[in-house]
Amino acid sequence: MPGVERPPTVAGKVMAILESFAPGGVRLTLTEICGRAGLPLATGHRLVRELTDGGFLERLPDGSYRIGTRLWRIGAQASAATTLRELALPHMEELYAATHENVQLAVLSGDQALYLERLRGPRSVPIVTRVAAELPLHATGVGKVLLAFAGDDLAEKVIARGLRAYTRHTVTDADRLRACLADVRRSGYAVTREEMSLGTCSVAAPVRDADGDVFAALSLVTRRSGVDLRRVVPAVLTAANALSRDVDAHGGSAEWKDWA
Template structure:
């Protein structure tokens, strides 16, 4: 018996869901079974049950599977996510109106940048980000912010692992990336230029809680030819400061938020 094979029914279900953890939007049944270390018959049965329950979805065009809306609804109710999103959305909407570029909010999750909210318009540059998806820390503006301010052991673990080259501009040399992250901490923002997707560049800034700890990253993604930090950084930094003030006033360590008092309250 394969020692890696999940021994219980719950373990098998968790292994199937964890197969999507690397950030792949769609997987075939065989890919799910391989990643979950399950025989095809077992994988077929459990994936079918998860699909029937809305935890997975089967795409009609090619028969691949993706995370279902029911699972996302449950996950989005986690206090650390829902409270942050609730406070961030007004600032993200103002930022979008000021720039009309993609606005993204990400947190650190399992060595990846987990995107918990995103706003984009029809004129915005196409991006690979989806709400609930995760992307590499080393190739995204928000990810570089999170990686630069992550605990040292987390940062070094990411730098020690293979750094995937997504485009010809992706930084994959650990020493070069380490210098870039030091610059992010020094100047207070991160930039990418065609590093995740050719034609798209980004600027990211930290969002801090009441203790000054970086708990999220806010970023703008624009077409490379128009992605001038001198244009993007001022409204982005203003939005991040405003969100950080809201977090300091209303956000708790468990993710709950304290509603602001009405204007006429004592």
């Protein structure tokens, strides 16, 4: 496929097929998989069939594919992510019980925010995030927290790449984003208003490792109208700080350094 480098080895081709689901394509057709992986249709068809037979992919009734349960079981054993989710869930559940709004946990993944866990209920405002999804740093609450504490180099990289507008409220001006990140560092939390999707507001706070470095962010996403920041901000900060204490008590910080 023009513009897509073809993997040179069989292992590389298999990894490219599995990686094709990473951008958020929960269900992909064979043509979409081959296009994302840079593979000829015949090669992709053979490898996808083998992965499906082995349980690493699942073929749906409409002919599309999604990640299979065997690969999910293997991925669920990723130690750092599993440990963090286990530590975070009690605090996320308490925050959800107090607000009945979306509660999310994310870490830095390159220049994106990777969502590790999400809690929501029937009264929660609909949002675009899901577990394992990656969303932009500049347009999300967790993203702004992660970007603010990641250092100027990453912020300048994100700015140089271009600040895409997801809604008319997304911060797309470089100087305004720099000022926003400085405010996050000063206040210790981030607030977004309809920047990723219309009608929503988010409050996010940093989660720190045993050395005090920010490696994750916890957020609450609610409806834009009627949000009371005087109530929401302290609740999110309390949950994030409690999780940070649990991470510290878990011992050491090396486990989280890939994300810090």
